[in-house]
Amino acid sequence: MLCDLLLFFSLFNFSSGFLIPELQNVHLYVSPTGSDLNVGTDASNPMRTLHRAIQRISEPDIQNKNIWIELMEGYHDLNSTLVINHRNDYRRITIRAYQNQKVHVTGGKRIPSNQFTKVTDPSILQRLSPEAQKHVLQTKLSDAGITDIGQIVPYGKYILRQAPLEIFENGFPLTLSRWPNYGFINITNVPSGHRYSTVFQYNSDRPKKWANQSDIWVYGY
Incomplete structure (x- = not known):
């Protein structure tokens, strides 16, 4: 009887009320410099994408x-939503950085600095103040493979909307052109006296x- 019990528990683990079989481990390696034609089970021949x-x-x-x-x-870079649908499997699926290497998983697009021009x-230029003109750079998003820029709509502050695209520089989000650059400018008078007046x-x-500005947005309270 003792031998039977030992054999039983060597084949199964008891977890959360279910009998879960012990399974072998397989490591799949993914590298931005790899190829999705590779099998991916060898660190020297990794796949290229997480989707693969x-x-x-x-x-x-x-x-x-x-x-x-790994x-x-x-x-x-992810070009579409990553879907993992294995809820009915007994096996464990783990995604991690290989040997604690520096890894970034992002749904954004990286734009090389040399694509920006004056x-x-x-x-x-006539829209910009003289002191700002020499500091403003431009780029064409389609050259970086960005063709769907969505639509800018109000969001946040109890408004549930899909957030628009954002631009990050060195990990920090940039803001749309605005005035004043920081804080608010004080309202001096509301002619109608009504708190919800748009004048x-x-x-x-x-x-x-x-x-020549026809689409000016104003925010305040």
Whole structure:
């Protein structure tokens, strides 16, 4: 009887009220410099994309094994939503940085700094103050593979909307062009006296310098 019990527990683990079989482990390696034509079970011949590694989970040679997806150093860019649908499996699926290497998984696009150029179009320069003109750079998003920029709509502050695209520099989000750059400008008068009026006065003539602007957004409270 003792031998029977030892044999039983060597084949199964008892967890959360279920009998879970002990499975072999398989390591799949993914590197930005790899190839999705590779099998991916060898660190010297990794796959290229995380999406391909997820597809591999269902393939016959590793179908009944625990999976360790090892992400190797670099940027792993996702061009679509990553879906892992193995809820009915007994196996364990783990995604981690390989040997604690520096790994970034992102749904964004990286734009090389050499794609940014100085603004030379006079119609754009006239929108900018003289002191700002030499500091403003431009790039064409389609050259970086960005064609769907979505739509800018109000969001946050109890408004549930899909956030628009954002631009990050060295890990920090940039803001849209705005005035003032920081804080708010004080409203000096509301002619109608009504708190919800859309007509108000403030102490500045800065907007007179804005040329040909037909879509100005105002935020305040």
